[in-house]
Amino acid sequence: MNDAQEQVVYVVDDDQGMLDSTVWLLESVGLRAMPFTSGRDFLEACDANGNACVLLDVRMPGMGGLQVQEALGARGLDLPVIFVSGHADVPIVVRAFKAGAVDFIEKPYNQQLLLDSVQQALSRDERRAADGERASLQERLDSLTQRERDVLLPLVQGFTTKEIARQLDISIKTVDLYRSRVMKRMQAERLADLVGMAIAARLVDPLRLRG
Template identity: 40%
Template sequence: MGEYIVHVVDDEEPVRKSIAFLLSTCGFPVRMHDSATAFLDMARNIRNGCLVTDLRMADMSGVELLQKLRALPVRIPAIVITGHGDVPMAVEAMKAGAVDFIEKPFEDKVLIEAVERAAEELSKGVSGHDVAGIKARLELLTEREREILTSVVAGLPNKTIAYDLDISPRTVEVHRANVMAKMDARSLPELVRMTIAAGYTEK
């Protein structure tokens, strides 16, 4: 794959510059944008790049930004950075086309690895998911584990899941660990990516 540019969109200057500095020191060409609107103004001209955007911004949310990109249409792998309480919105962003989301605060390597995955998707032009394999692993889940999966992907915390299902938080933790193991998912974003790729919509 030829050289690509990482476009960083965040309306908070210190955050924007911090992310750009981290990526540039790791060898990624970076271009900064102080708003989603500013990025959209030049998005049609992007030929080889990926996007790192904050979820909550003054002019529009990260979800709205991705929806507008799809409407243009502009195909660009996008990574959404989200606060701890914004997992449901982050899931919506992935449904709108994001390839990953990262919860604050995050370690540097988490962002670097996410950008590398986005670059890999850019080079392949496909999601790279083994959909058949994901569906096969979903079939291994028990009914209770499916309930836990649905709640986890919806962004619900363990205590809320425990209350809704009338079980203890500890039991939720055990089932959640089993789901992660059976699905071979290393993180919540990865689990969400799998369920979206497989079209998992069970309520």
């Protein structure tokens, strides 16, 4: 699995010379480029969990770019796709955009234009990943019972189990039970993880937490 912070560009082009020059260009600005000369090889290797986008040639032997794009969708791999082609006739461009392509660049391409398009696609993918994480976090918060929420807040604010028990007028053993449930429901391995989630969800102000 790719590191979430690493920006990866999959480059799929059957023209080895074009493939090599595109990889060199991307790596020259610090991006990780993964080259493929066939759509099938790319589909077998791609990982939609990282921050990535795809530079995809339209016309390739075997499986063309539009077919690769369709296969990505069918497999639930939601990666931003930028088409690069020497054959940018209108019907192909329309099909590509209708299927969700983020850009369509003609060969021979302007290097800066290509880099700008790639950076926009990666930024969009990063935002989408962040949105997904926020939605997942909110779902976990929504799954908590009211009493679990009552324990969560003072817990992430830095209060001890004994102090929480006193605040809520329940036993220390009961607080420990709820704490365990909260950790499990929130999928937090450590208290620090739980604090980070609470800050991300804006339940607490990090400047107001107890040291």
